[in-house]
Amino acid sequence: MQAAPLSNDSQLPSISDIAPKIQLVKNTFASGKTKTIDWRIEQLKQIRKMVVEQQDKIFVAMQQDLGRCDMESWTAELGGVISEVDHSLKHLKKWMKPRKVSTPIVAQPAKSYILPEPLGSILIIGAWNYPLLLVLSPLVAAISAGNCAVIKPSELSANMSKLVAQLIPQYLDNETFAVVEGAVAETTELLKHQFDHIIYTGGEVVGKIVMRAAAEFLTPVTLELGGKSPCIVDSSTDLDVTAARIVWSKWMNAGQTCVAPDYVLVEEAFSAKLIEAIKNKITEFYSADAATSQDYGRIVSERHLARIVSYLDSQDVVHGGKHDVANKYIEPTIVLNPAHDSRIMQEEIFGPVLPIVTIKNIEAAIPFINERAKPLALYLFSKNSDFEQQVLDSTSAGMVCINDGFMFAANPNLPFGGVGNSGTGAYHGKIGFDNFSHLKAVMKRSFWFDVPLRYPPFTDKKFKLLKKLI
Numbered sequence: 001m002q003a004a005p006l007s008n009d010s011q012l013p014s015i016s017d018i019a020p021k022i023q024l025v026k027n028t029f030a031s032g033k034t035k036t037i038d039w040r041i042e043q044l045k046q047i048r049k050m051v052v053e054q055q056d057k058i059f060v061a062m063q064q065d066l067g068r069c070d071m072e073s074w075t076a077e078l079g080g081v082i083s084e085v086d087h088s089l090k091h092l093k094k095w096m097k098p099r100k101v102s103t104p105i106v107a108q109p110a111k112s113y114i115l116p117e118p119l120g121s122i123l124i125i126g127a128w129n130y131p132l133l134l135v136l137s138p139l140v141a142a143i144s145a146g147n148c149a150v151i152k153p154s155e156l157s158a159n160m161s162k163l164v165a166q167l168i169p170q171y172l173d174n175e176t177f178a179v180v181e182g183a184v185a186e187t188t189e190l191l192k193h194q195f196d197h198i199i200y201t202g203g204e205v206v207g208k209i210v211m212r213a214a215a216e217f218l219t220p221v222t223l224e225l226g227g228k229s230p231c232i233v234d235s236s237t238d239l240d241v242t243a244a245r246i247v248w249s250k251w252m253n254a255g256q257t258c259v260a261p262d263y264v265l266v267e268e269a270f271s272a273k274l275i276e277a278i279k280n281k282i283t284e285f286y287s288a289d290a291a292t293s294q295d296y297g298r299i300v301s302e303r304h305l306a307r308i309v310s311y312l313d314s315q316d317v318v319h320g321g322k323h324d325v326a327n328k329y330i331e332p333t334i335v336l337n338p339a340h341d342s343r344i345m346q347e348e349i350f351g352p353v354l355p356i357v358t359i360k361n362i363e364a365a366i367p368f369i370n371e372r373a374k375p376l377a378l379y380l381f382s383k384n385s386d387f388e389q390q391v392l393d394s395t396s397a398g399m400v401c402i403n404d405g406f407m408f409a410a411n412p413n414l415p416f417g418g419v420g421n422s423g424t425g426a427y428h429g430k431i432g433f434d435n436f437s438h439l440k441a442v443m444k445r446s447f448w449f450d451v452p453l454r455y456p457p458f459t460d461k462k463f464k465l466l467k468k469l470i
């Protein structure tokens with residue numbers, strides 16, 4: 001689709017507009033309006049309606065920001081939001097119900113249950129690479145849990161940010177949701193205010209800034225960060241399907257996906273075959289010249305392009321390597337055996353460059369991964385179930401997919417989130433609902449049968465009996 005400029009009818013707020021916006025949503029939460037199931041269902045349906053009705057405008061903004069084709073935008077973002085909404089609508093009633101738990105003998109007679117209650121006001125800080133999904137998917141979870149929210153889209157995907165700021169007030173309850181556009185200054189201002197939960201998606205450096213700011217108010221955070229996600233390819237794998245799935249997950253959105261395979265670990269003896277198969281799939285998917293392919297995206301900014309291109313200095317580029325600053329284009333590129341201490345192996349690539357790292361035997365992949373920060377995602381392609389179990393038992397990662405790329409993201413029953421340096425907390429489906437709820441512990445006791453055992457004066461006899469009961 002040809003990108004037409006968006007109308008410029010949303011204005012960046014001045015810093016002084018931010019506090020009243022936050023106050024309004026907080027006042028709405030205090031009114032209790034967001035707690036009813038009817039209100040939640042209505043808002044969720046409105047999100048669905050917004051995405052469906054406005055899909056053409058959304059496609060245009062995605063095209064402008066990331067050079068994305070419509071099908072990729074739909075698969076990766078709009079479709080994801082719609083299925084999150086549908087999943088929540090289907091299960092919300094059950095999620096909201098008190099969850100009965102058993103009561104130990106020492107507290108009998110009583111009823112115990114967990115009552116999910118909304119936290120209050122949620123600050124959603126989005127990143128640019130999936131600029132709609134990364135604000136709407138947390139919003140679906142926040143609404144499902146009965147919260148209000150302030151949404152801060154990324155300034156780097158400027159067209160999508162503007163569109164989100166236009167559409168949210170058109171479709172959703174204006175008193176309950178506010179969009180604050182802007183960059184560092186606006187986010188810094190937002191972080192000076194007290195929220196009941198902050199969900200931040202982005203890089204580690206800013207993640208620390210967010211966590212420090214949240215600590216001032218003891219606000220809980222969900223940090224959806226990134227890192228270097230390894231992809232182990234064992235020689236027992238189905239080569240053709242493996243190559244297709246690696247190329248799909250690495251070069252979607254021109255490699256600007258938090259859960260894209262960052263590098264491949266493969267046995268030396270199998271590496272030539274794998275590289276050949278990956279090269280063939282790149283050509284099959286994006287033609288011999290990806291610059292002419294309608295299906296291949298662009299880098300979000302010249303700064304990010306320069307960063308990615310700089311990784312190629314002094315590397316053995318075995319495929320691709322061309323770039324074009326004016327079109328923010330980098331060819332799908334494969335690098336063979338970069339030095340382990342080179343920047344390409346130290347930093348998250350977050351672009352269309354795939355290092356292939358050869359190892360003597362496939363088991364060496366495990367210490368290689370464990371010597372580095374815990375990744376957001378880990379991929380294993382193998383038909384060897386013993387090795388599969390060994391990888392699962394001996395490594396840690398936010399999410400794992402065996403024999404595919406980031407398909408786990410399509411299952412709302414799985415938590416989406418990192419571990420260690422790749423993030424804290426998770427969302428999607430019920431896990432998202434719980435993440436934005438306080439799981440309130442409730443015990444209801446009766447007045448009859450008031451055993452005096454626990455009351456002073458304490459005696460040896462009481463003490464012995466108590467030890468037997470607990």
Ligand code: NAD
Pocket residue numbers: 125126127128129130134152153154155156182183184187188201202203204206209223224225226227257258259348350376417418423
């Ligand atoms: P970004 O530049 O869009 O920044 C993210 C947000 O932080 C933006 O809203 C921005 O305004 C705000 N921000 C930037 N600097 C700030 C500062 N100094 N103080 C306060 N706020 C500030 O995104 P990015 O950081 O380039 O994102 C890329 C990273 O995000 C990668 O590491 C990627 O792996 C990760 N990511 C993770 C997920 C996930 O779900 N785990 C999803 C997408 C991206």
